[in-house]
Amino acid sequence: MNATETNLSKEEELAKAKRINQIRTYLPIVGLVAIFCLFIFLTNGEMIAPKNLILLLNQIYVVMISAMGVFFIMTMGGLDFSQGSILGISSIVICILSPHGIALAIFGGIVAGACIGAVNAYFHVCRKIASFIVTICTMFLFRGFIKYFASDSPVRASMTVYDYDRIELKLACTVAIVLVGFLVFRYTPFGTYLKAIGSGERGAMFAGIRTDRMKFFIYTLAGALTGFAAFLNIVKNGSATANVGNQLETQILIALVLGGMPISGGAKVRFSNIIVGSLLFYVLYSGLTMIGLSPQTLQLIEGVIFLIFVAVFADRKALKVIK
């Protein structure tokens, strides 16, 4: 270790770190506003037509709620690729249970999601397997189940679910969940503990944080959140097809990164990453669709933007193997 060097280049480094931090904070917000304005202009105001705004909102609910769970996981330095499959399984469970009462259906969806989250947690925490490996495995595994259940014909929910397809209900649920998440993350020890685990798990353990218990809880919570998001998904679609939840995991990941989330988690994450990221992702997505780009071109553009943002926001000092 070289004390001299670290001491002496400190001021410069601090100034640089501050600049990068500022970019990390403001670029996504500025980007969101700029892109929104750009698309309003490009679509001659179509973008903010009420029906399009509602469509936009409709897409955002699921991703924003699921992204919150993944945000907690990524803050601890982990990754989760299984959210799409969790959404799928929970959607199927909700459809099957919906004739027996909506409360039971919601509960079932949450439990199903939490169970898959707990499977992830068990293999990651107790069997010490890297989270991205575990969750890629469960992604394939449960995607298989979804295909099995929904390939021949979509699993249909009872017609009563459409009663809940009301914008104010969906918006209220999303806002409530995100608000509670924000308060707990920002104003209780919970958030600091997660960041501490992400920045240095051993150090966190020696400061008295029950790291294993915490990790188990968070993976399960992330599953449960997506389980609830599945309800909003079914309310909108009325049935679960074999493709339900496809690519949700990548959408979440891109949304968080667009929101300025450092991929290695740790001290520099901000809760706003979730909100700004989800909005940015869908404004971009629907904007590009509206100006008539094909899905293939869309995916290409998504990929390029994703790479650029990862490169800008990577916290190279903290960059290590993701847990």
Next chain:
Amino acid sequence: MSEVRLQIQHLSKSFGITKAVRDVSFNVSKGEVHALIGENGSGKSTLTNMLTGIYTIDSGKFILDGKEVHPKNQVEANNEGISIIVQELGTLSGLTVAENIFLGHEERFVKYGIKNTREMNRQANELLKQYDFSHIRAEEQIDEYNFEDRKLIEIIKATYFNPKIVVIDETTTALSQEGREELYKQMNRIREAGNSVIFISHDLAEVLDKSDSITIMRDGSYIDTVRSSDVTEDDLKRLMVGREVSGDYYRTDYGEKVSDEVVLSVDDVSVPGLLHDISFNLHKGEILGFGGLSESGMHEVGKAVFGASYGRTGKVTLADGTEINNISSAINHSIAYTSKDRDNESLILNQSIEDNITLPSLNDLAGPLKSLSDKKLRTFAEKYAKQMSVKMQDVDQFVSDLSGGNKQKVVLARWIGKGSDILVLDSPTRGIDIKVKQDIYQLMNRMRQNNKSIIMISEELMELIGMCDRIIIMKDGAINGELTRSKELNENMLISKMV
């Protein structure tokens, strides 16, 4: 004066606006161990890093045997006859011992583009035999070996090609007594072969004992070069700090009676492979020392008391009968712990000073519904950082930017803030310069007077003798003797129980 091996002429190096090394000139002779000392940040490492090609030179030059050298990287430096052994681990995991020894010099074994691994292993094994490290096998993965053995492998890597100059950068702080002896032996061998050692160390007794001449640096400038035989430790301290070191270093009291009140008792504690049946009591207001070789299990004692050992059996009990079985119960019952592995276990490097200080106290600081107020956290962090006089811009600064001594101050600030009554300090002054060391000793003394109890685990025998009321010596995972504070205690009395 013997022949000159290396001339350092008007060397300067800046990082941005700050000058790390300012116009430094001195000579290193053939066949000498030349110590380079100075406080943290005095420019020692920057200087040697330029010599070994890790940093570029701003101005000035190195003249080795009459020829100017300016290596661009460590391999080039090796080819010029310069090598370095660093403080932390310099070996790469995932490679074999042989691959580590010959790293950067693989071309010696390559024929027609194919590497002859067998020949490489054979030569490495021969070297291991030559150096008397036959318990290490060249074919094995380096990860099979512990810190000490990996250091020995680094010694071979840095010296097997008979370099003219070997830089040893604070290597001894990380080594146990036996590892140090091995290093001293190799230093002697290099010196007797007519080559030179540049020896960087914070341990002044060691510097006086092992070096022929000593160059002192302060704030990037050259201060003086002296013969080791002409100076005392106090002279060196004065030259390093630039003023008289005032106040006491270690404790000066002797014969004070320690309270009989037991605050913590350890009964028949064992940890598989590390500790066997350890029992002892810690009293109120006592500083209890643990000494031994680094593999003696003494570091595990600290972890066991803190509830951080895997598979521990036996009991750790507080005065009120509470049993300590995991880290959070230890912390909640007023036990604090500073690890030997400061960067990974005591701190979270990539977090702010504020986060590091407040982390164990968050639950205490939380209001109704576990809510935290930013202002309260900041005041708390600022108060204890200030109390420990941590040198920083503000508490938002990341801990990774701080020097070793300041990092340790942050660790201590955290536990003082938590108000812990029992402190387990493992190697509290490891790699820390004199001024901060003195601060830590004085703090320990004050805590003792305030009836806090301290377990101090250390590989520095002098600080154990200077600070502790009792010293327990460990050997092979068991207690091998106990010594009581007295003026007559000396290092040999401790060593005789250690080996």
